[in-house]
Structure formats: C-alpha cells, structure tokens
Amino acid sequence: MPFFLLASVVLPLVADGADPLRQVGWQFVAFGCALPPAALAALLFPLLRPLEVAAVRSLCGVPAEQLAEGPAVSWAARRRTALWFVAHLLAGGIVSGMTLSAPPAAVLLLVLPFSDPLRHTALGWPDAFHGVLGPLAGLALLALVTGTAWGAGALLGRWAPVLLGPTPADRLAAAERRAADLASRNRLARELHDAVGHALSAVTLQASAARRVLDTNPDFARQALAAIEETTREAVAELDTVLGLLREEDGADPTAPAPTLDGLEALLGRTRAAGVAVEAMVEGPCATLAPVVSREAYRIVQEGLSNALRHAGPVPVRLHIRLDGGALTIRLENPVTGPAGGSPAATARSGGGRGLRGIAERARLLGGEATAAADDGVWRLTVRLPPGGTTGRGAGR
Secondary structure, three states: OHHHHHHHHHHHHHOOOOOOOOOHHHHHHHHHHHHHHHHHHHHHOOOHHHHHHHHHHHHOOOOHHHOOOOOOOOHHHHHHHHHHHHHHHHHHHHHHHHHHHHHHHHHHHHHHHHOHHHHOOOOOHHHHOOOOHHHHHHHHHHHHHHHHHHHHHHHHHHHHHHHOOOOHHHHHHHHHHHHHHHHHHHHHHHHHHHHHHHHHHHHHHHHHHHHHHOOOOHHHHHHHHHHHHHHHHHHHHHHHHHHHHHHHHOOOOOOOOOOOHHHHHHHHHHHHHOOOOEEEEEEOOHHHOOHHHHHHHHHHHHHHHHHHHHHHOOOOEEEEEEEOOOOEEEEEEEEOOOOOOOOOOOOOOOOOOOHHHHHHHHHHHOOOEEEEEEEOOEEEEEEEEOOOOOOOOOOOO
16 A cells, blocks of 8 residues: 555654564554554545445445445544544554465465475475464465455444444434425425416316307307417416426526516406406505515415305405514415305315415425414415515525
8 A cells, every 4th residue: 555655665764673674573664654644534535434434344244224325524424534544454454464475375284295395495484384384374364365355354344334424414304405495395386386286276267167158158158268279378378487497406597487476467467257246355565575486475375266256266355464563464365165155166176285285385494374264154264474574484485
C-alpha cells in the first residue's frame, strides 16, 4: 500500500540502520508508522467512505441498508471512517503478510520428509520438525492462515455497520430528504386533485344535463356542451400549471402562474355553468393577501365547490369570504341533499375522500385550520387562514 511504501522510504532517512526492505523488524515498524497517515487521509477525504462501503458490500456481504450512503460530511462520520480504515488496513496487512510468508513455509514442511536433499541440508528452523512433525506443522500453518483470514473478514463485517453505518446526522438528513420528497408528492397530489377533480365534476354534471334534454331542449344542450368545452379548456390550463410545479422541482421556470383569488369569478362562472346556483360574498381587500395565501385560498374554494358538485349535485351553494385584520375566513354551505323532488346526489364514490383531507393540509401548512360537518341539514365547510401566510414547509408556490 502507498502508506507503507512511504514509511519505508522515510524511515531510513530519520533512523540510522533502518532497513524496512530487508529486515523483518523494521518492516513491522514501517507498517505501524503507515497507519497514522492513513487515518489522517480518511479524515481529510470524505469520499473515502463510499469507496469503503462498496468494498464492504462486495467482500463482507453486509446489507446495503446497514451502511451509510454518500461522503462522510460530519466530523463524527469522518472519525468513524478513519477508525474503520485503520482497522481495515491493519487486518489487511496482517493477512497479506501471512499469505505471502506462510504458504511457502508450509510447502517446505510438507515436502521435508519426502526430500532427501532437504533432509541433509541445514535449513534453520525447519530442522526442528522431524518425521511426521513437518507435514503436521505445514498443515497447521495453512490452517492458521485460513483461520486468520476468515476471522479478520468476520470481525470487519461485524464492525462495518458500526463504523460505516449512518451517523445520527446521516439519519436526520435522510429523514429530512424523505420528508421533503413526501411533502412535494403530497403537494402535487393536492394540486392535481383540486384542479382536475373540479373540472371533471363540473363536466360530469353538464354532460348529464345535456343528455337528458338533448331531444327536448337542444338549445340548452348546446349551452351545456359549450360549457363543457370551456371547462375542459380551463382544466388543461390548470393541468399545465400543475405540471409547472414539476418543472419547478427540476429547477426550471413554471409555464403558467398558479390561480389566485383574482380568478374567483371565472371559477364561480364555470361552477354555475354546471347548473349550481352559487351565491358569493367577498368582504375585505383580498388583493392585499400574501400570494401563497391567495393561491391556497383559491384551491380551497375550488375543492369546496367540487365537493358540493360531487356529493350533493346541483344544489344551491353559499360562499362567504371575509378578510379582517386577524384572519381570512372561507365558509361554504350547501344542503346535504338535492333539491326538493330530486334524489340526493351524494352518492359514495370509490377511491374518494381526499378532498377534505387536502383542504385541511393546505390550511395547516399555512398555520390555519379547517372544519367540516353537517348541521341541521346543511353541510358547512369553514377555513381560517392567516392573511400573511405563516407557512409551513411545502405550502405551495
């Protein structure tokens, strides 16, 4: 290894008589002197950890989930990596030295009883093993090398999750990445649900009304089809806005701005075109709202109207938006069942139930609250938001 070669070059310069290339004792000294520079290199180079992790996964069979990913950023991770690197080099040096020296000696001991020239030659220490002692000692030496290599690998495999595993800082960073990813996915899911769900609910009612009066009232059917065309056109624009959020995640600019309360009249017009009588009242200077609050308020109103369309059908809806000094209050009310003489349209939908949850998430991310419940035959949704937008993470853009 380079650290051992460096120590072998430096030692003769600083110590008289040092000869690591020929003397075994000085080789051990050079090996010991090579470990501190190796530890220092592990401390200074964070990219050493992923290299060691890859080696451990390949050679020791340690599962990937028990090991850290990426460079060692914190000093705690670097110290653990340095300790592992020293242990790795120490075990590797011992096993390498035994592998280079023990097998030739073992072969000599194995063939010693069967070679007449060797038996009559002064060999030094092998002369102590006469008869069957030579082969037995050779086999024992090979077993020692094998056992040492196996033990070193097992010991390193046990230490690897401790020294190369994720530190508390690594776990915290991974948890933050997962939370950010989940928040981003939830945000996109809310945008798709609110934007596309509202349009589909309105189109469903408009198409149903057009089908029922197609033969008896063609003019109304044409109006419904025109409303469907306009609603789907708006839905495509909203979908482009949601896709723009994905482009924001990639660092690109969105292709269209997200709608705000400035577009409330257009939203109410599309809802009325679906056959829903919407009575709206707006109090206060909503134009002064923070942009994020205005965007989320628009989505909340949109989802509230969508819920009324999906679950109650073409029933009268009352919308009241009020901005005072302390909060923005949004209240939506509609009868629980359809108009008199009609059947309730509040049929259960398979795979639904995400609208109110999304409204509550939007309100909570802005530091507000949302409540929804039926009272005396009226379904009432109430949302309160801070006008300045004390946003939590992922509140939208």
